Amino acid sequence: MSTSDWTLGIDFGTSNTAAAHESTGEALVETINLSNGNNTMPSSVYMESLDAVETGESAIAKAEVDPKGFIPAPKRLIAQQSFHFGGVEVPSSVPVAAVLSAVVQKAVREHGGNRPAQLVLTHPEAWSESEIRVLLEAAQSLGLGTEHITTVSEPQAAAHYYSAARKLEPGEKIAVFDFGGGTLDVAVLEAQSDESFKVIAARGSNAIGGKTFDALLRKWVDRQLEDNNPELLEYLRKSATLAERFALEDSVRRAKELLSESASATVNVATDSFDTERLQISRSEFEALIAPVLAQAVNLTRAALSDAGIAESDDLVALYLTGGSSRIPVVQEEMKSVGPVVTLDDPKTVVVQGALVAARRVVRGVAATDYQGSHPGGEQPESLSSSNDASQETNVLPVVNDVQREYKPVAEASPKRRVVLALGILLVLLLVGLGGFVWSKNSGSEGAVQGHADGEQASVEPAGDRLEGDTLKQANHAEEPGDVKASYVAKIPAALKGDLADCKYHESTSGKAVKCALGGVGVKEFSESGGPLELDFFIDKLEAMKKAGSIRDDNVYGINGEPALILDTGDPKTFARIVNSGSAYTLEFSNLNEVFSGSVSGFVDRDAAQRFADSSSLI
Known part of the structure; x- marks a missing residue:
């Protein structure tokens, strides 16, 4: 051409x-x-x-x-x-x-x-x-x-x-399941008389994608090494060069992709200090690893169809799979239970x-x-109803009436x-x-x-909005520490206030914050020690944006090399991850809707941190 x-x-x-x-x-x-x-x-x-x-x-x-x-x-x-x-x-x-x-x-x-x-x-x-x-x-x-x-x-x-x-008649509905490397987006569209499409429902997750599968396979590698070559695992966690770590991540990704074509694949763990370790994984083992995440993808898709009023798969002309992760055979098989799957060419x-x-x-x-965010014909996009239960779990996105924006x-x-x-x-x-x-x-x-x-x-x-961030910091500097402490404590979600104890104002390189013990009876069940959890709480737009960016582009490993767990908050302006901080786990969070961020430390395990996050109103 x-x-x-x-x-x-x-x-x-x-x-x-x-x-x-x-x-x-x-x-x-x-x-x-x-x-x-x-x-x-x-x-x-x-x-x-x-x-x-x-x-x-x-x-x-x-x-x-x-x-x-x-x-x-x-x-x-x-x-x-x-x-x-x-x-x-x-x-x-x-x-x-x-x-x-x-x-x-x-x-x-x-x-x-x-x-x-x-x-x-x-x-x-x-x-x-x-x-x-x-x-x-x-x-x-x-x-x-x-x-x-x-x-x-x-x-x-x-x-x-x-x-x-395949030409669609006006009123016919299709769904697009876009499963990429870092995100999953599902949309239901209705064909219009002018050959355009109207999005009538959409949901998405920034915590599900091909890289989620990579992380699960990488954890499988750690478990194999822990049993068969713990010295090599210790080396990878503490002494491996960047090139060696990148090589391992690339081998993991290649093995994942090969499993879409082959019944088994090998992950090569190559370093300058040890003999190459070759770990073979079967497709069935890999499918078992990713099953919980795939179940989330299926549930998100069902929720989007429910938002669109589609109760039966017969009401859907086609469920189109796009994105590189949709190539995985088990993904295609699972989606067949949701609707009439169609795949064409290179997704x-x-x-x-x-x-x-x-x-x-x-x-x-x-x-x-x-x-002004105007749309063709002067119509503004409708807001989708969030009255159904599923809408409380994931983000419901606005309808867009046409292809072109102005x-x-x-x-x-x-x-x-x-x-x-x-x-x-x-x-x-x-x-x-x-x-x-x-x-x-x-x-x-x-x-x-x-x-x-x-x-x-x-x-x-x-970086956040520098003007607003500076304005907020100047206001904080004009206040006494006691006043700042009181204003910060007032901002902490009501769900946690009954458990607050011994809140202290402090300053760090990240800015001004309050540090509080969370010592209620209901909270102590989450704790590694049986004692209080520790909340570090910031109110600063720039700090919240920095924390959100850090979580969104997560490449964090805990002290023992365990990858951080990114939580699917269901809201594009709230972010959270759980990190192994040694003897306990830490929940890090950023809420751009309420403009606060921070961490809660001392959890006994990931599950405890996740259950706390779900009930805390921090995200």
Whole structure:
């Protein structure tokens, strides 16, 4: 495909990114080779300095040597709008733009250096207007005007892909089960008379995905080593190099993928200090490992169907499976109990190919209208009812009535937003090179967006709204510690106040907080010692955002090497994980709705921490 007038679609995913293209007037949609013969590339970014950024496999290779500056999932930074790097607040659009730039460079090369006439971007159904705006800013910073950018929600893109092969009558309903590397999203859509789709129910989880299966398989490896080679297990937990740990994680992932094709697979544990340990696992053993998580996925799907008023599988024309994790045979088998399963082609690229089909049917660019989250026809999205029991367990998402959303030009943003965006555009200019925009005929280097590495290496931390955070901190500084303590204790959920004892105000590197003992009779049953639990409680927007980002991009292992357990809170603005802190377990939490964060320590086991979390109203 090399015509000058063509359209590029990009599905920017949490774990992987895919792309497809088509020429104007042609019905043929083709995927693009993005890395080593694959039609996807890792969405990872490595920021060595503000003018040296690498993407995909190159970013992962950098992280194996030094993890500082590694952003494994830039998509998870979008909700918080910005993050800290090297002491600077950087817009979340910057690492997103780096990934988009890398994709565009590869695509432009296949078109003789000609830039695309139209760019189609996908996004989760649950995203707010502000989150979609970050995606648009990333695309705009590469030199394409908003009139040439179309956005399509991921389930609608998948629906358009599948409906191209089987035309749906108005009123017929389908469901999309999008099971990716880091998330699970389920949407129920109703076909409209104009060949568009209306999302009538949607649910999702940030705690279920292919990486959840990787973590379960990794724990299986630890158990095998504990029985057969405890010295090697101790080495992995305390002394293994980054390269050795990355190699083990890669072997685990490859074994998981092989089990979709083979009855067994081998995980190789290779280090410089020990002979290679080869651990064989059968498909049936793997299926037993992931059964509890898969049951959650099935229940979430049933809940979404219930929200849509679908009581019988006959009421559903098809249940379409997309996302790389839907390739796993037992996933497909379990979903057959929910509805009429349909799988076509490569599930990793269904969304991006469907986005181009959708854009072909709805040929509209992004209009320069008031940025009020408006929708075609002036209708606002309905709110789904949450009166049923299932809706209390997972997040019920808003209905989106059409493929296209409208946006106000970035120049119309608030003064503070303009400053941050200007910084983002400047950084992207540095990343892709002055005068070397990816939309020009000279598309640049193949693997990464790169410059001179003369800056400071630093870890990447999420940042909140700096103005509001500073205002809150200034207010706290103006108060006496006793006043701060009283205001903090007042913010603690009512469900815990009857168990509070001996609350003390303290300051740490994370900010001001109160530390309280939780000593009620009902609480002590959770405790490792039989005594009180310890609550560390912060009220600071920046600290809450940092904690949320840390949990969302979790790569934490407890003292004994046990991976942290990420809890599915059912709310995109609450986050929690359970970490083995040695002799006991700790619950870490962040609630962006109420703007507080902190931890509760001293639990006897994971189950106790999870039961406490469910009843505490912290999340």
